[in-house]
Amino acid sequence: MAGTLKNISHQKNAYISTYGCQMNVNDTERMYSLLEMVNYAPAVSPDQAQLIIINSCSVREKPVHKVRSEVGRYYPLKQKNPHLKIGVAGCVAQQEKKKLLKEIPILDFVFGPDAIDDLPHIVSRLEKGEGKVVETRFTHSEPYHVQTLIRDPEVSAFVNIMKGCDNFCTFCVVPFTRGRERSRPLNHVCEDVQNLTERGVKEITLLGQNVNSYRSDCGADFGALLLALCEKTDVKRIRFTSPHPKDFNEDLIDIMQSKRDRVMDAIHLPAQSGNSYILERMNRGYTREEYIKKARMILDRMPGSVLSTDLIVGFPGETEEHFQDTLSLLEAVPFEMIYSFKYSPRPFTKAARFENQVSEKDKSDRLARLNQKHIQFAFSHSQGYKDQVLEVLVEKRDNKTGYLSGRSSQNKLVHFYGSRHLRGKTVSVKIQKTYPQVLYGELLA
Ligand code: SF4
Structure with a gap:
């Protein structure tokens, strides 16, 4: 008991700002969970924090510039509190490595996506005054074991099944910042998903740069993973993002069709261009016609x-x-x-x-x-959705408006009136008003 009180009294706060894709959002949640293990709670704003991490993205324009300009906003905080530690994670960290520390002197640490699980160790080195820390090595050969860490799971959760990419599309930096493809063992993914389900999660989205090139150490492919999740777990809904068109085959579609009650029918299929010459220059592996x-x-x-x-x-x-x-x-x-x-x-x-x-x-x-x-x-x-009845998984309720919101199997955002007790339930909603981004409807009994 005394130990607990001591820990609480010494609790510090960490603030993480997140750029980019869902992988980064997931990584940020993982970082918060890891930081909790070394007594850091999430801070509501940077000025409440003793540790600030910018979880960066290098897929879009001027990524280093964005990091520099955000760090610039923290100069007054660092002047006020010289013990404040500021670091950069994510793809820009992986890409720029220790160069970032030279270019932005107030930074204390830089770590890449493969070093996230070392975060407690990195923090302890910083706290011991070991100087600036750089952790940007890739672990190409080690198996990919990463249990999902979520502090308070919501109705839906994201689960990493693989990382990296071997495709080398000519425009994409991911193979350089996230390394070669590595998949989690099938049984680990199933255990992870079942564990989340037991904590109240109803829907999972399987995440990877290229999910349908998933290959477990036992040889199971992505279709086999979907089947195993349907058989071995109680999760109600399964989504995934993003598949590569060249790896999307008839077998996978047939598996999805056979498990339509569990595997949702919204498919994100990145085309990138509609012209075959450009697709070839992009190294996408398919033509317009294909x-x-x-x-x-x-x-x-x-x-x-x-x-x-x-x-x-x-x-x-x-x-x-x-x-x-x-x-x-x-x-x-x-x-x-x-x-x-x-x-x-x-x-x-x-x-x-x-x-x-x-x-x-x-x-x-x-x-x-x-x-x-x-x-x-x-x-x-x-x-086309007007008057249709959609099955909606209720995610939350806006207490001011009384609107419930959730997603249909087609991944449509649907708003409708209803009781907060419906959170986590799948209900039938008749659609009355339609907009491209959102549908409004009426709850059916
Ligand atoms: S498949 Fe996706 S992640 Fe891989 S190189 Fe191409 S665009 Fe990048």
């Missing part, structure tokens, strides 16, 4: 499933004619959602050295036209 064929195969074999995608405009060498193929991909495949980006060169990548970089003006113009075209389709796709 992509369209695969998308149609999914919609045919899983009727009612919905597709979303990622698209890049202004890739080096992309002409107006190539871009027109990306625009027309929206006519060939009924995407309910697109995530569109302007190409920006990333360090170490092949495409950064390509000639014929597209001007910023053309990139902005193409992005605007792509989004404009998607909006037209998005309205008509969303209207």
Whole structure:
């Protein structure tokens, strides 16, 4: 008892700011859980913290600049409290390594995605005054064992099943910042998911840079993992992100169709471009025609499933004619959602050295036209939900408005009135009003 009181009285606070993808959001939760083990509680704002970590992302533009400008805001805090420790994690840390410490002298530590589990040790070294700490090694050969750490699980949780990527798309920095592909053993993933289910989680999203190239040490592939999760765990709903189109085959779709009551029917299938020449320069491993064929195969074999995608405009060498193929991909495949980006060169990548970089003006113009075209389709796709009855997993209730919100199997955000006791339950909702991003409906008895 005395020990507990002593620990509480010495508790410190950590603040983590998070950029980028869901993998980083998950990593931040993991860091908070690890920090709890060394007596750090989450701080509500940086000025309440004795430890600040910027969990960075290098996928989008000017990542180092973003880190520098955030650290700049902490100068007054460091002047007030010289014991404040400030560090950078994530992909920029992995990419820049100790260079970051030289360029931004008030930083105390830098650690990459493979060193997250060393965080308690890093903090202890900092507290002992061992000087600046850099932990950015990759562990290419060690098996990937990472139990999900979540302090207070919600209705839905994310579970890493693999990390890294071997695909080397010419625009992408991930293989350089997250290393080679490594998968968690199938039985570990199942135990992890069952454990979360016993703590109240109803829906899990399997996470990886390239989930459908998952390969357990026992040889099981991604389809086998989905089957095992349905057989060995009580989790109600399974989602995953992101698969690679080249690895999406008929067997996987048939497994998903056979387990439709558990495996949700929203599939994010990143196309990146609608032009075969650009896809080849991107090293994506499929042509426009192959992509369209695969998308149609999914919609045919899983009727009612919905597709979303990622698209890049202004890739080096992309002409107006190539871009027109990306625009027309929206006519060939009924995407309910697109995530569109302007190409920006990333360090170490092949495409950064390509000639014929597209001007910023053309990139902005193409992005605007792509989004404009998607909006037209998005309205008509969303209207298709009017009067439909969707099965919605209730995630939360807004106490001010009384609205419950949750996601349908198609990953649609749905709002409707109802009791807070419905949180965690799957209920039927009749859709009355539709918008591209959100649906409103009425709870059925
Ligand atoms: S598949 Fe391509 S875009 Fe996706 S993480 Fe791997 S290299 Fe990057």
